[in-house]
Amino acid sequence: MRIDIMTLLPDSVSHVLGESIIGRAEKKGVVEINAVQIRDFTDNKQFQVDDYPYGGGWGCVMMAQPLKACLDHIVEQAGERRRRVIYMSPQGRPFNQGEARRLLRDYDHLVLVCGHYEGIDERFIEECVDEELSLGDFVLTGGEIAAMAVADCVCRMVPGVLADEECFTGESHWDGVLEYPQYTRPEVWEGRAVPEVLLSGNHENVRVWRRKKCLERTMDKRPDMFEKLQLTSKEDLRLMDEIKKERGLEPRIFDYRRGESADLDRIMEIVGSAQRFLASQGLDQWQSGYPSRAEFERDMERGWCWVFGDEGQIVSVMAIVPEDDPSYAVIDGAWLTPGGNYTGIHRVAVSEDCRGSGVARQMFALAEDLSLGWGRASLRIDTHPGNRPMQRLLAKCGFARCGSISLASGPEAGHERIAFEKVLV
Numbered sequence: 001m002r003i004d005i006m007t008l009l010p011d012s013v014s015h016v017l018g019e020s021i022i023g024r025a026e027k028k029g030v031v032e033i034n035a036v037q038i039r040d041f042t043d044n045k046q047f048q049v050d051d052y053p054y055g056g057g058w059g060c061v062m063m064a065q066p067l068k069a070c071l072d073h074i075v076e077q078a079g080e081r082r083r084r085v086i087y088m089s090p091q092g093r094p095f096n097q098g099e100a101r102r103l104l105r106d107y108d109h110l111v112l113v114c115g116h117y118e119g120i121d122e123r124f125i126e127e128c129v130d131e132e133l134s135l136g137d138f139v140l141t142g143g144e145i146a147a148m149a150v151a152d153c154v155c156r157m158v159p160g161v162l163a164d165e166e167c168f169t170g171e172s173h174w175d176g177v178l179e180y181p182q183y184t185r186p187e188v189w190e191g192r193a194v195p196e197v198l199l200s201g202n203h204e205n206v207r208v209w210r211r212k213k214c215l216e217r218t219m220d221k222r223p224d225m226f227e228k229l230q231l232t233s234k235e236d237l238r239l240m241d242e243i244k245k246e247r248g249l250e251p252r253i254f255d256y257r258r259g260e261s262a263d264l265d266r267i268m269e270i271v272g273s274a275q276r277f278l279a280s281q282g283l284d285q286w287q288s289g290y291p292s293r294a295e296f297e298r299d300m301e302r303g304w305c306w307v308f309g310d311e312g313q314i315v316s317v318m319a320i321v322p323e324d325d326p327s328y329a330v331i332d333g334a335w336l337t338p339g340g341n342y343t344g345i346h347r348v349a350v351s352e353d354c355r356g357s358g359v360a361r362q363m364f365a366l367a368e369d370l371s372l373g374w375g376r377a378s379l380r381i382d383t384h385p386g387n388r389p390m391q392r393l394l395a396k397c398g399f400a401r402c403g404s405i406s407l408a409s410g411p412e413a414g415h416e417r418i419a420f421e422k423v424l425v
């Protein structure tokens with residue numbers, strides 16, 4: 001991997017990256033990192049790299065000419081490579097471990113452009129930059145700290161930089177969890193002892209203890225990451241049960257009953273909040289008036305509408321439909337039970353304050369119980385291709401992704417949906 005950092009502060013960059021593990025890797029020739037002075041490529045006698053912004057305002061803007069000349073020089077020197085020119089910018093996509101893995105997998109030459117002052121002339125970005133990456137939602141005075149973070153993170157995964165792949169594959173953010181706690185000598189410090197299991201010499205017990213800590217820490221420190229985890233291994237599920245029991249975390253139990261006309265106002269409130277949530281995710285699902293009040297009225301007449309509540313307040317709604325759905329007649333993929341003896345789940349909406357509360361699991365469990373009573377072989381449901389939270393939830397609840405279908409009727413007729421099925425018998 002070769003990384004060129006275009007900067008006005010090459011000495012600072014070289015100093016930091018020349019130290020420690022990355023510095024040693026460079027000396028071994030495993031990675032090559034160059035800090036290139038943009039100022040060396042100006043075409044004016046004053047070595048000026050910035051100028052006033054057109055339109056007025058504070059500060060200066062870095063000029064396109066020295067940036068382009070600097071980049072041309074780097075490209076000429078490096079020759080034909082799998083290259084990516086990246087502008088470090090607070091407006092870029094947030095950088096993370098996944099982005100670092102992508103850069104290492106897809107390229108062997110990164111050019112990291114560091115801006116200063118008010119930033120760089122937009123025309124350089126349009127002409128020369130492949131992508132923008134940000135260190136986070138805050139503004140730094142220059143791109144160097146961000147570029148060094150990217151260079152460090154990418155380089156430490158290059159084979160030969162660390163002693164073993166496990167050094168980074170076992171760390172936080174590699175597979176969606178945070179790392180377990182670490183301890184070193186002495187065994188007791190300030191009255192605090194190292195957990196006994198780590199002194200036991202039993203490698204299997206150590207491994208299981210560490211996995212449990214990874215799950216616990218992710219749950220406590222990064223609930224956003226924990227929410228996205230799809231735990232499927234028996235061991236993880238058992239460890240999660242253990243953690244919940246230890247913490248006295250019993251699942252919240254919601255009441256349920258068939259929906260009645262008096263519930264319609266509240267149901268439409270919940271649907272409205274679900275529609276706003278979907279719009280905020282950039283999805284066009286439920287943005288054309290579906291599901292309407294009339295749909296829920298029809299569900300109620302047929303006994304299909306179910307509401308779940310907590311302390312007298314309705315928190316979610318769904319239709320459990322024991323009839324064939326024309327949208328499921330044709331699938332690009334394959335249903336698990338081609339016979340078609342299924343119950344459909346539709347119009348699922350959960351109030352904003354109860355997302356993640358476990359109510360959706362209980363809703364699916366009710367659909368399952370009713371369906372078993374009706375002698376149905378499976379449950380079927382569909383969701384928008386971009387509705388990742390719903391897809392994750394369905395996977396967690398044991399539904400399998402079967403393919404894509406096209407909605408047969410309603411204002412979203414013809415729209416593609418991802419179809420899921422759970423076999424019951």
Ligand SMILES: C[S@@+](CC[C@H](N)C(=O)[O-])C[C@H]1O[C@@H](n2cnc3c(N)ncnc32)[C@H](O)[C@@H]1O
Nearest residue numbers: 088089090115118119134135139140142143146
């Ligand atoms: C003061 S900032 C310019 C901010 C710019 N005026 C804006 O509001 O989007 C100067 C330079 O610092 C770098 N920078 C600032 N914040 C950054 C961040 N969060 N991630 C990556 N680079 C950043 C960029 O290279 C940027 O050109």
